[in-house]
Amino acid sequence: MKIVMIGAGYVGLVSAVCFSDFGHQVTCVEKDRTRLDKLRAGKVPIFEPGLDRLMTHNIAEGRLTFSDDLGTAMEGADAVFIAVGTPARRGDGFADLTYVYDTAREIGEKLKTPTVVVTKSTVPIGTNREVQRIIDSCNPPVKAEVASNPEFLREGSAIEDFMRPNRIIVGVQSPSAEEVMRHIYRPLNLRETPIMFTDLETAETIKYAANAFLATKITFINEIADLCEKTGGDVQQVAKGIGLDARIGGKFLHAGPGYGGSCFPKDTLALVQTGQQHGVPQRIVETVVAVNDARKSAMTEKIIAACGGSVEGKRIAVLGVTFKPNTDDMRDAPSLVILPELMTAGAAITVCDPEGGAEARRLLPGVDWVEDAYSAADGADALVIITEWNAFRGMDLRRIADLLSAPVFVDLRNIYPPEEVEEAGLAHTGVGKGSVN
Numbered sequence: 001m002k003i004v005m006i007g008a009g010y011v012g013l014v015s016a017v018c019f020s021d022f023g024h025q026v027t028c029v030e031k032d033r034t035r036l037d038k039l040r041a042g043k044v045p046i047f048e049p050g051l052d053r054l055m056t057h058n059i060a061e062g063r064l065t066f067s068d069d070l071g072t073a074m075e076g077a078d079a080v081f082i083a084v085g086t087p088a089r090r091g092d093g094f095a096d097l098t099y100v101y102d103t104a105r106e107i108g109e110k111l112k113t114p115t116v117v118v119t120k121s122t123v124p125i126g127t128n129r130e131v132q133r134i135i136d137s138c139n140p141p142v143k144a145e146v147a148s149n150p151e152f153l154r155e156g157s158a159i160e161d162f163m164r165p166n167r168i169i170v171g172v173q174s175p176s177a178e179e180v181m182r183h184i185y186r187p188l189n190l191r192e193t194p195i196m197f198t199d200l201e202t203a204e205t206i207k208y209a210a211n212a213f214l215a216t217k218i219t220f221i222n223e224i225a226d227l228c229e230k231t232g233g234d235v236q237q238v239a240k241g242i243g244l245d246a247r248i249g250g251k252f253l254h255a256g257p258g259y260g261g262s263c264f265p266k267d268t269l270a271l272v273q274t275g276q277q278h279g280v281p282q283r284i285v286e287t288v289v290a291v292n293d294a295r296k297s298a299m300t301e302k303i304i305a306a307c308g309g310s311v312e313g314k315r316i317a318v319l320g321v322t323f324k325p326n327t328d329d330m331r332d333a334p335s336l337v338i339l340p341e342l343m344t345a346g347a348a349i350t351v352c353d354p355e356g357g358a359e360a361r362r363l364l365p366g367v368d369w370v371e372d373a374y375s376a377a378d379g380a381d382a383l384v385i386i387t388e389w390n391a392f393r394g395m396d397l398r399r400i401a402d403l404l405s406a407p408v409f410v411d412l413r414n415i416y417p418p419e420e421v422e423e424a425g426l427a428h429t430g431v432g433k434g435s436v437n
């Protein structure tokens, strides 16, 4: 199949690379000149494990090319994917659809051969109809039928998620578009991946409902964690105990400092807005958003309490600032709330993060950066784990205890058993560990 991917951002690039690896002929269209030059030179502009190897391989095989010429790329294409950004609009939280609609117009103006236009960007319910209307209003000489194909990729395991998805969701308007989409995903047949065809609005809703449900699951266990801290339970065991019920399932029940990232915060907010717009408030999701927002500051309080009620004049070693491990993404990371609040309370901060590069340094001014956990702990009055990178999972806790000026160990991801921490001579604070605190 001949595929065009518009937008070489996170979703677009991963999808383009994986489709080319399926054996399709893929042209990835990118307008940003600097990004395009990088891609053409075979450089991956984002951090995603395995992506560079797969991209280099498919460029070499001649299946993946990069271009800024949409008109030429679309000639003879079976499908044109829209994978441009939909950031949350400043002020009201609505998804900003400028890029999606501009792209639809450009497709309408430049289209010469019939194709299926597939929206991969996460777009509010009703957007795909509007994309169809915009393309039609340009009166292209041939038909472009809009389909919706939401993605469920997790940063850090996007390649695996693309190659071995739980399911493929496609909203279509006709059997012929369904046929094209079946063909594109045929390589996954061997793995018996369920592919579900729906109408456009249902596909759009599935994406928001999936992310809102997962965000709700996390927020639910986070509140149970708060309860455990007061009543004496252990939230990890509670999560295991309820997760063994197949109706609940054990995944996404890790209590922590609150969800962040590029999807959950944006998509929960967009669903709340859509509900309000249609007079059907999504009250559960509204509460999830509010509880998750408040949680980040509650973590600051927890750290201050662990430090004896004040961090004034103290140095705190922070391990991990990205919103989760295996990504350099800082979007809505809990660290962006916790660290400035600690500094306002008078603390000095030393940070270690395996990938928190330029973006983290820009977003967290005034903190000191070191290369490893032991350097961070050296002379600090407390050590706080915010992101559960592998590099922080097997630390020599006795060495950490020797390096710290005070034995304060705050594990916001519950990666260390409290007993092990206490045995090393450190005072342990976790999340939802009422029995030890």
Ligand code: UDX
Pocket: 151, 152, 153, 154, 155, 156, 211, 214, 218, 251, 252, 253, 254, 255, 256, 257, 258, 259, 260, 261, 262, 263, 264, 323, 324
């Ligand atoms: C998510 C969805 O999983 C994916 O399907 C969708 O396409 C995009 O959004 P991602 O944001 O990459 O993916 O990361 P994910 O692993 O889902 O984690 C999201 C946030 O929830 C992170 O901040 C993570 O730390 C937090 N989380 C996750 C928890 O706090 N507890 C959990 O049990 C799981």
